[in-house]
Amino acid sequence: MTAEKKNARLKIFNTMTRRKQLVVPIESGSVRMYCCGPTVYDYQHIGNMRTYVWQDVLRRTLEFDGYKVKHVRNITDVGHLTSQADSGQDKVEESAKKRHKTAWEISEMFMNIFFDDTETLNILPPHVSPRATQHIKEMLELIKKLEEKGYTYVIEKDGIYYDTSKFKHYGKLTGMSFDELNKYLKGGARVELVPGKKHITDFALWKFSPENVKRDMEWDSPYGKGFPGWHIECSAMSMKYLGESFDIHCGGVDHIPIHHTNEIAQSEGATGKRFAKYWVHGEFLEVDGKKMSKSLGNFYTVDDIIKKGYSWRELRYALMAAHYRSLLNFTFKALDAARGSIERIAEFIRNLSNITEEGPENKGIRKIVDSAFGRFVGAVNDDLNMPKALAELFGMISKINKEIEKGAVKKDDAKYIIDAVLVLDRILGLKLEEFAKQGVVPEEVMKLLEERRKAREERNFELADRIRKRIRDEYGFIIEDTKNGEVIKKA
Ligand SMILES: [Zn+2]
Structure with missing residues (x-):
């Protein structure tokens, strides 16, 4: 066993191998992690935020385990089309038209709202937040490499396409063969056939600007004026900041059959190296058992929830309490339950901070704390099992509360317990230290x-x-x- 493997603690479900695996980073002591970021054409809903919350917990767990993490999360401000078919409208350009603004203004505005929302939820800012529009050069270089290696073809008046039949093991992330994936995408009508496309799975690397239409965002290229495809953005930006091979690539389950499958084909096609070692995907969020949509009136942003009188902490808790690989059914009842849980933790910390009576160290109490602490850390390191981790925390709170009632917890023990909870909060990200401060009685x-x-x-x-x-x-x-x-x- 290598030293690196011995030190590794975190097991995560890798979509590529379809099993839980110990995370052993490529470079000793540090983890390089890329997360697909938002397309900034509209407000992000709480389902989007759930994704960024579990990714935050993943990053915090890795940092807790002692790794230096380099976290990159992009901003898609161009090229994400309304359909997966390479034939729809650019989401940002369309939103701009609707709002009588330019695409540049729209993307800037929604990017800043997104940054505010992540800050509100105490999601750690990534080390790099690259914007697609600032990396056109890198994307064109990558397309050129793919062209030189024979992966591309041109569809007149449409764009430069990737011939997915040329990439060996295309679709390996889905566990399907090339033919099976083509059938699957057609069967589910996930992708319609664009005239001139050789296979259902082929996709645009570069789209030409339509004739007689002036786009807000378009660039000159050796192929003609146009804009990049959504998938090439993530390949170009992730490799620029994390190298051709890196450790963890995150996203939602909806990214598996198309977006991430295509990122792999582009990156590995161009470099001949393995792109990401671990592929981590989170499930969706539903509201009251239904897919969130504006027409159903169950579409919520972070702001909507806060305006209903809930705190950021309650929302973060509700988003993080379920396992990231299970569908989360979001309800206001669940949010009320989150409120109760937060209040229980807060009261616990306040009560402990108010214990002033000195006394000898209570070994029994320390044992309760240490073993719960160990089980909490074990649970998050086991594929981010947050439901189990939280159950351990509340189990400890119940036991210690009984000791407090008996008067068995003295000042030093109380400090020991608070310190342990605050260390765990490095993973939870609930700013629990604020309760400890509140508890100090003048x-x-x-x-x-x-x-x-x-x-x-x-x-x-x-x-x-x-x-x-x-x-x-x-x-x-x-x-x-x-x-x-x-x-x-x-x-
Ligand atoms: Zn992406």
């Missing part, structure tokens, strides 16, 4: 508490109530009396 409140205790001992309940009211109104803390003494929390 000195003045502690003094008032002492006075209230005295008043209660003297059975002066009227005074005790007045102090309780003052603590709430002036300092924003609520006091609850339990059989083990008072519990104080932020209102």
